[in-house]
Amino acid sequence: MSSKIDDLVSTAVAGGPPLFFPQPEGEIHYNFDQGNPATETFPLAALAALEDDVRREVGGPSYDYFDAATGYEELVLGWRGLRGVLADRFAARDGRQLDPMNLILTSGSVQGIALVAKAFVDPGDVVLVEAATFPYAVRFFEAAGAEIVPVPVDSDGMDVEALDATIEELLRSGRRSKLIYTIPTFQLPTGTCLSLERRRRLVEIANRHRVMVHEDNVYAELRYDGDPLPTLFSLDQGGLVVQSDSFSKTVAPALRLGWVLGSHQAIAAVGAVRQDLGVNQHLARVMARFTESGMLDRHIGEIRKVYRAKRDTAVAGLREHCAEWVDFTVPDGSFFLWLRISEQIDWDAAAARVAEAGVYCRPGERFSGDAGGGRFLRMAFSNVSTETIAEGVAALGRALKASVR
Numbered sequence: 001m002s003s004k005i006d007d008l009v010s011t012a013v014a015g016g017p018p019l020f021f022p023q024p025e026g027e028i029h030y031n032f033d034q035g036n037p038a039t040e041t042f043p044l045a046a047l048a049a050l051e052d053d054v055r056r057e058v059g060g061p062s063y064d065y066f067d068a069a070t071g072y073e074e075l076v077l078g079w080r081g082l083r084g085v086l087a088d089r090f091a092a093r094d095g096r097q098l099d100p101m102n103l104i105l106t107s108g109s110v111q112g113i114a115l116v117a118k119a120f121v122d123p124g125d126v127v128l129v130e131a132a133t134f135p136y137a138v139r140f141f142e143a144a145g146a147e148i149v150p151v152p153v154d155s156d157g158m159d160v161e162a163l164d165a166t167i168e169e170l171l172r173s174g175r176r177s178k179l180i181y182t183i184p185t186f187q188l189p190t191g192t193c194l195s196l197e198r199r200r201r202l203v204e205i206a207n208r209h210r211v212m213v214h215e216d217n218v219y220a221e222l223r224y225d226g227d228p229l230p231t232l233f234s235l236d237q238g239g240l241v242v243q244s245d246s247f248s249k250t251v252a253p254a255l256r257l258g259w260v261l262g263s264h265q266a267i268a269a270v271g272a273v274r275q276d277l278g279v280n281q282h283l284a285r286v287m288a289r290f291t292e293s294g295m296l297d298r299h300i301g302e303i304r305k306v307y308r309a310k311r312d313t314a315v316a317g318l319r320e321h322c323a324e325w326v327d328f329t330v331p332d333g334s335f336f337l338w339l340r341i342s343e344q345i346d347w348d349a350a351a352a353r354v355a356e357a358g359v360y361c362r363p364g365e366r367f368s369g370d371a372g373g374g375r376f377l378r379m380a381f382s383n384v385s386t387e388t389i390a391e392g393v394a395a396l397g398r399a400l401k402a403s404v405r
Contacts, residue, residue, distance in 0.1 A: 012143065029358030030392025035188075035335045036383040038310075041303045042252045046295055047286060054285045062282040076271040078105025079284035083259075085292045090261060094234035101264050104271055105279045109218045109258040112244035113137045116179075116260060117144045118273040120212050125178035126170055130158050132367040132376075134188050134216065137181055147175070150368075155329065157194030158182055160201045167209050179212045184232055186219035189367045189378040190338045191331030196229055207238040212266075215243040221250050221300050223333035224308040239263035242270070247287060249335070250300055256280070257287055307335065307382060313389045314381040321397025325404070335382035338364075341375045341400070350403035357395040 006014075054062050061067060066074035074080055083100035091098040106112040113136070121127060123145025129138060131150040138148055151166060152159040167177045182202070184194035194202070206213045215232040233243040239262070246258030257279060260270050290296050314337055315330050325342040339361070341347055354360075364376025381389055 026355050027358055028360045030360065030388055030395060031384065032359070032361045032379045032381065032389075032392060034383060035378075035380040037249055037253065037303075037335075038306060038383050041299075041306055043290075043295070043299050046290065046299075047252075050286045050289050051282070053289070054282060058285060062285050064281060065277055066281065074281070075278050076274055077101075077103070077267070078259075078279045079281050079288070082257075082284040082288040082291075085288045086259060086261075089291065090233075094231060096234065098261075102267060103259050103261050104267050104274070105284060106244075106246075106258045106260060107256045107276075107279060108248050108253070109216065109244040109246040110136055112246075112258050112260040112270075113181075113214065113216070114140045115270045115273055116214050116242055116244070117141050117146070119266075119269040120179055121146045122178070124176075126175050127179045127181060128163060128166065128177060128211075129181045130183065130187060132189055132364070133181070134183065135367060137214075137216070141179070141181065146178070149177075153187065153190055153192060155192055157184055157187055157192045157198055158202065160198045160205060163202065164205045167205070167211065171209075177209060177211050179214060180206060181214045181216070182232075183216040183219070185217060185229065186222065186331060186334035186336075188216075188219070188334075189336060189362075189364070189376075191329065191334055191336055193229060193332065199230065199232055199235055203232055203235045203238075203241065206240050207236070211240070213241045215241055217243050217245040218249055219334040220245070222304065222307060222335065224304055224311065225332040233261060239265060242266050250303065251287075251290070251296070255283055255287065257283055310381045310384070310386055310389060311337075313386045314379065314393060317390050317393030317397075321394050322400060325397075325400040335380050337379040337381065339377045339379055341377065343375075344404055345400055346403045346405050347375060350400055353399035353402055354396060357399050359392050359396050359399065361396075 067079065070080050077083060080100050082105060083103040087098040087100055087102055106115065117140040121141060121144040125146050126149050127141040127146040128149050128151050130153045132153060141148060149166060149170070151163045163180070170177050182194070184199060186193060202213070213232055217231060231243060233241045242260055242262035244258065244260050247255050248258065260267065318326055318328065325345050327340040328337050331337065341350070361377035361379045364378065367378070
């Protein structure tokens with residue numbers, strides 16, 4: 001026997017299904033939708049060997065909620081050993097003093113975003129985001145009761161002068177800007193990098209207006225060309241920048257190990273809203289050894305070669321088959337190309353032909369929340385072979401050519 005429970009569910013449930021990206025009904029031959037890492041890059045043998053080492057040397061305590069010696073700290077913040085290894089890594093990267101209390105371990109970077117939203121956003125607060133951005137982050141901020149205000153993005157990343165003007169305008173109307181969420185390095189979905197000048201300016205604006213900054217750094221290690229830019233966290237002296245990242249894109253998503261990096265006070269705030277009893281202590285020990293031994297850096301060096309080749313194949317194909325009808329900028333890193341479809345193309349007709357050819361890219365409106373992204377496609381090249389990329393881009397070109405007005 002069953003009965004309806006519509007009157008018993010929460011407001012969040014009644015508001016609609018969880019965020020997901022439905023696949024088209026037709027058969028997909030060339031799937032450029034999901035920005036997943038390539039399964040062939042997963043360091044299976046190395047991780048298995050390290051798991052065996054931890055199991056043999058540490059035993060049962062590695063499967064407990066926390067190390068008895070540190071107790072509650074690890075239940076909230078995660079295994080201190082990995083936090084210490086990561087603190088040393090980021091201290092060397094950013095040229096500043098860090099310790100384990102500067103980090104909280106999370107179930108991927110997405111949980112870090114959710115915890116930051118809970119820690120710093122109250123109903124009615126304004127969260128400023130890039131005009132096209134990671135939709136899961138927007139969903140978390142909305143769940144915290146935030147008003148989402150978009151800021152334009154151009155070839156140098158977030159328009160920080162527009163950001164400053166927007167914060168000033170909000171102040172005049174009595175609305176409080178509480179948090180800036182940005183992906184400054186290989187922005188999702190555009191692939192742009194916030195210039196050094198704008199990075200410094202953004203940090204200055206945040207400190208002048210006393211606004212927290214959430215720096216999503218999840219793609220930064222995936223750089224194939226050019227020199228790294230300093231993180232917003234490294235440029236901030238006011239304790240207002242928190243940075244989320246994870247092993248998902250560089251090692252393997254199923255590890256579900258990420259972190260938030262910030263000042264002691266900011267991390268304590270994030271820890272105060274945590275209620276899930278922490279992360280996998282066993283895998284935290286494994287990843288500490290993987291990182292500290294130098295395996296992580298060697299692995300990142302290898303996967304950069306794999307993804308650079310895939311990016312270059314996609315770029316060459318687009319230039320050969322789609323150059324008349326698609327504009328894009330070659331990104332220096334990440335998993336994506338952001339394609340703008342020419343006005344010469346009858347997009348409704350092209351979309352039907354693209355689907356019929358079995359080519360699937362993620363529609364641009366999925367990142368902007370409105371029809372403004374309708375002539376954009378995000379092409380993920382990371383989790384398909386170079387052969388599939390070449391064939392799929394050629395099929396896309398044929399569909400576009402057949403749809404010229």
